[in-house]
Amino acid sequence: MQQLTISFIGGGNMAEALIAGLRNAGHEGAKIWVSEPQQARRDFLMQTYAVKVSADNAEVAKAADVLVLAVKPQQMKPALNGLSAELKADVTVVSIAAGISSSVLHEWLGDRVSIVRVMPNTPALVGAGMSALYSDADELHKQRAEYVLKACGESVRVERESQMHAVTALSGSGPAYFFLMAEIMKATGVKLGLSEELASQLAAQTALGAGKMLTESDRTAEQLRHQVTSPGGTTQAALDEMYEMGLPAAVRKGVIAASKRSEELAG
Ligand SMILES: NC(=O)C1=CN([C@@H]2O[C@H](COP(=O)(O)OP(=O)(O)OC[C@H]3O[C@@H](n4cnc5c(N)ncnc54)[C@H](O)[C@@H]3O)[C@@H](O)[C@H]2O)C=CC1
Numbered sequence: 001m002q003q004l005t006i007s008f009i010g011g012g013n014m015a016e017a018l019i020a021g022l023r024n025a026g027h028e029g030a031k032i033w034v035s036e037p038q039q040a041r042r043d044f045l046m047q048t049y050a051v052k053v054s055a056d057n058a059e060v061a062k063a064a065d066v067l068v069l070a071v072k073p074q075q076m077k078p079a080l081n082g083l084s085a086e087l088k089a090d091v092t093v094v095s096i097a098a099g100i101s102s103s104v105l106h107e108w109l110g111d112r113v114s115i116v117r118v119m120p121n122t123p124a125l126v127g128a129g130m131s132a133l134y135s136d137a138d139e140l141h142k143q144r145a146e147y148v149l150k151a152c153g154e155s156v157r158v159e160r161e162s163q164m165h166a167v168t169a170l171s172g173s174g175p176a177y178f179f180l181m182a183e184i185m186k187a188t189g190v191k192l193g194l195s196e197e198l199a200s201q202l203a204a205q206t207a208l209g210a211g212k213m214l215t216e217s218d219r220t221a222e223q224l225r226h227q228v229t230s231p232g233g234t235t236q237a238a239l240d241e242m243y244e245m246g247l248p249a250a251v252r253k254g255v256i257a258a259s260k261r262s263e264e265l266a267g
């Protein structure tokens with residue numbers, strides 16, 4: 001079957017994660033186009049993933065069956081300037097930008113385009129992405145977006161566009177919360193006398209193992225935590241201190257701040 005041409009406006013971190021997923025899933029490099037103003041970034045993407053690159057958004061948009069908008073929210077309006085007239089009639093526009101609503105995208109691209117809003121995350125780079133999508137466009141367009149997302153991990157649909165703020169706060173930004181935890185664990189391991197290399201390995205493999213248990217076991221996070229926590233033992237000592245220092249409140253407030261920021265970006 002003929003593969004769709006998937007074009008990216010913006011070739012930054014998140015575009016790269018999706019491109020890596022698509023290439024690993026067997027999507028041809030010649031059927032992936034990326035427009036990106038930075039020459040060094042274009043060269044890197046072309047050399048690493050054998051994709052087509054350009055500095056011209058219109059050229060890339062024109063070729064697209066699926067057009068992925070992968071610039072920062074603040075960069076979106078200028079990036080889309082003049083693109084509307086270039087698009088194929090049945091193009092699927094997939095926006096991964098935090099905050100920007102479908103109605104704002106329709107204002108910038110016109111009413112006739114089919115828009116799918118998606119919130120992916122960077123673990124897409126290693127095939128372990130978590131994406132959520134919202135769209136009121138036809139099923140075909142949702143399925144095209146899912147084709148991209150499922151090449152990079154799991155994908156779910158949400159029923160209301162307003163839920164995208166919470167999705168962004170959980171899975172979009174979420175990898176950073178776990179990375180911060182790994183950073184702190186590693187640094188503390190070093191303070192306690194481990195080498196950098198060993199402390200990194202212990203933190204990373206523990207994160208992987210905990211993640212696999214969360215996704216593969218039929219137990220809840222709370223049940224899995226109880227399994228590790230022997231009464232009066234080391235884990236209990238750690239968790240008591242973390243609660244005492246306000247870790248749950250800090251995480252709760254952080255997630256809410258991310259959701260609020262997503263609402264602010266929506267304008
Ligand atoms: N990084 C992440 O974990 C996630 C990011 N997102 C969303 O993905 C989008 C991109 O984020 P990142 O990849 O992190 O940003 P990034 O800054 O790494 O990538 C943006 C790229 O767009 C390019 N660019 C700037 N102006 C442009 C223009 N006018 N035309 C074409 N390209 C242009 C930049 O040179 C840059 O390479 C954002 O809207 C963000 O909300 C969504 C989910 C997760």
Ligand SMILES: O=C(O)[C@@H]1CCC=N1
Pocket residue numbers: 098168172173
């Ligand atoms: O930090 C951000 O705004 C983007 C959206 C979700 C993850 N990164």
